[in-house]
Amino acid sequence: MWAPVSHRPGWLAIPLLMVIAIPAGDVFLPPDIHLAHILVVATALTAMGYGPRPTALIGALSVLALIAAGAERNTLTTESVLVELVSLTVLCALLVVFTHLRDRHGRELLRARTVSDTAQRVVMRPLPTRTGPLTLAGEYHSAEADAYIGGDLYAAARTCGSTRLVIGDVRGKGLASISDTAIALGAFRAAVHRCIPLPELVAYVEDTVGWGLAEFSEAADPDAGERFVTAVLLDIPDDQAVAHVISCGHPPPLLLSRTTGAVTPLHVAEPAPPLGLGAMSDTPYTVTTFPFEEGDRILLYTDGVTETRDADGTFYPLAERVTKWSDQAPRCLLQKVVADLRAYAGGLLHDDVAMLVVQRDQVLVPD
Template identity: 70%
Template sequence: MAIPVADAFLPPDIHVAHLLAVATAVTAVGAGTRATTLVGSVALLALVAAGVERHTLLTESVLVELGALAAVSALLVVFTHLRDRHEQALVRARSVSDTAQRVVLRPLPERAGPVWLASEYHSSEADAYVGGDLYASARTSHSTRLIIGDVRGKGLASISDTAIVLGAFRAAAHRDIPLPELVAYVEDAVRWGLAEFSASEADLAERFVTAVMVDIPDDEPVVHVVSCGHPPPLLLRRAGAVVTTLQVPEPAPPLGLAFGGMYDGMYVPAIFPFHEGDRLILYTDGVTEARDGSGEFYPLAERVAIWADRAPGPLVEAITADLEQYAGGRVDDDMAMIVAQRGRVPATA
């Protein structure tokens, strides 16, 4: 609308009506097909108005400008239509992807029996919810079970192995079977899954999953831990802000390495005191191997002691924020963490 008004006050040898194409082009960049069509039509009417004002509407120059503007507007309308179709397809694909990823890595409940839970997950892949790290929880009739693990590799390429581990754990963890039997079941499922989906035997030998599985009985102030080549959990005592590393005396190799008889031993759980108010911190190496600008690893145990008075949710939030700041705002590896706090143990225990 401004261009034909300005055109009326300009000398006859200065003609700016060709700038009307800019309005249509700018609209096409940030708007949809309808808006581009509307602005293109108004631009054509404005060019006609400018030609009428100068009494040059039927001259060869103005007719050429009208034809060129109509052609440019039509092309921009087609462009926005195709772009909108691609964006809709991308939104649908993103929605399906997000749903599928959230099915694989379900959020933990805030409470499982007498145990309060909080968790944090970060994938190294942009816009991805699932990567090479994993966690899950399950309830039996008398205990809460947790798993945290790290698939060899990171990002989207490791999702299939993540799904195998989580599927096996969820299928068996709710049953009233001893923790060693649960670990053996998951190990068997991982070996089958890796063999089924590996392209070659060489590839199979290089694929494994480190994991920690814990069982927290409802009626006993202890925690049972089986470690399969995973970083040891931390135990934050309710009193004294004491952080203890739970080193398992008889750790097992990572899941998947028992293939071909590499490990035929029994899974032996370690038992540690876990009283009311104590917090158990499970994590992957994406936390402890994050580095600052000088290359120093993140001191998780020292940082946890600083926030010893915090509940699981605020504790996880504090560690996550501190970790990102420590690493300069960017954590390059997959990262997962669970904080579990023991509630009241029945007096009959």
């Protein structure tokens, strides 16, 4: 993207020097060598780095320099110089118009992007770095260029002596996936502070997501009946060295043990259907409890991580690779994984990627 003037403070010196040096050099050159036609480069260089006013200024100076060079050589009224003069004047005018349109488009694009970024950040709020006895870090990369969020989501909230977290993956792409992301996150945030048991929280989120997705009728969206959200929800109490987990069709979190360095997938006993498909099953939500000791970390992720392929088409082995960084702090751990993931994929990620690391710093003993 074109950089503003403030990013190129010395750029204007080049065309100014050309406007001065080219006519001056013409004085010392043989009559058959004429440099004044190169003045068009000065205006073009100005247009590359500045707006319409500096471009018009350099263009006017270039025209005057060409007139001065022609007068100096007594060739101002010759056909060749007149053609150069008219050509330079027309080209300078066109460059001024071009820079005006470019700047106006750039301002419109900047306003649109600012509004878009603000709206997206309202949906995907930044994670706190500390919540209760836990340290958190999140990482998000959208597959869409210039987009902050897409079809992946995560959130964390404090409630009644515990921390609750969710990570999910919306089926779908584009604006529709962002809408579903907002529905799922809104449902989680609306219910998480009610201090209800985790199965009731998931049931509420399921009802809200199912109702929200149903608003997209088959007529408006041919794939409406196939839209859903895979998710994992965790409840981590402050005073117990455990983590309660319910999985709704989502990849299992990874437990990184502080004492052994082992990486263990947290497979729940009875996984539930993805959110939005819960009406297809009458099975109640079952909580699976895992040990979560001081210094341990839990890595939550979406399938954009594990389905990243290398040049041979092999999926990224997250559980195997993350072992090398199991002793890293949450933020550093995520940075290592992202860098390794990009290198594994050859530099480009073709799917939304979301990761969340939660580290237990201590177990709070109640008074």
